[in-house]
Amino acid sequence: MTGNPPASASRMTRSQMNSNLQMNGTRPVPASLAPGAALLSGNDPEGSAAPRPAIRTLFAALLLLAAAGCASPSPHPLDAFSPSAAAPACYDRATQPQTAIVDSHLHVRPFGGPPVPFDEIMGYLRETGVRFANIYGIGQMLPIDSPCTYYLDCIGTPVIPTLKNDFANAQSMLADPPDDIHLTLAMTFPDLSDPESVVAGIELLEDEFPGMFRWMGEVNLVKQALFGNGHVAVPRETIAAWAPFMRILRERDIPIAIHSDLGSEEEPTRFLPLMQEVLDRYPDNRVIWMHMGLSRELTTMPGADHIGLMESTLDRHPNLMLDITWRVIDDSYFSRAGEQHLYVDFLNRYSERILPGTDFLASSDKDFEVYRTELEVTSRILRFVDDEAFRNIALGENYFRLLGLDYEAPVVCGQG
């Protein structure tokens, strides 16, 4: 049992909400204006408990009421990010959304069970002003006969790295590519403890979908949350055997986004040597460290210690970037009393090394409201960064540079 609502009820709520939003043509309501946002604050972006149906229905009604009476200015459309755009308008942080226009960490497939339909997720992006997104599967899936959509509901059941989600995503993009959202397709299949299979998988996807996969990740070096489902940390010796696939990634200019927990409350840097080994051994690969190494298993590290570690690692490894996705990071670190300013200062100083995103995971018990809330929460810290950092992180400049995309972030109005 998963405790999820019946799919039909959940789908009806979603489609009602989406059609209403499209009909109204309004913008999403900031979380601060959306009563009940706090009710969802325990929701886990990587797929655990969904909000209760009654709360969700109430929330949907309130959202629609608020949306109908609110006409906040739109974020820029996709073509405004083109360098050839005539007289590009500046971005007004006072009136336009404070949320990121890029979601570099979006799982459009779940661990198990049916996904939210692809075109519905495109609607979520459109409505929240997200114009660029990485399309992740999920690197590990529950067996097809599992009743679970989330691995923590089925402790003991192994989750297995598989190509299934990557195939499904490539097919979705071919079948119905949106013309107003730029998507980057990601390989999420790799089992980093089996490097030979990674090379084979890259070549298979390249044969089947030439040139479509421009990103690798999220892939797991060590993820403690999965220890109950058969995952073990990749042995340090195995990292040396990554050389063939890391070379392919370098040659094809494909970044690799790695989930690698720093450690636990008891041993905060227990696994740090694994990530250091990757960075030392492959200094010319573009590596993104997911969640800055943080997780539910490490929520009490002093911010100054964590920031110091991130700074020294970034300084030593110029091709490393950090992903600040997943609401656990905001809940446990960015919003921590007395320490928020430390992170704001850090993001300002290292603003060219940071990527934003939600870590939304599209299991069928999720809906538009969950996505909107996760975007709002994961973007919350960005309200406080300076204009240059906002442009680099929230308005996509880092993302465009990393992927060599022919787009340019707008200048923030009033920015020198």
Ligand SMILES: [Zn+2]
């Ligand atoms: Zn993720």
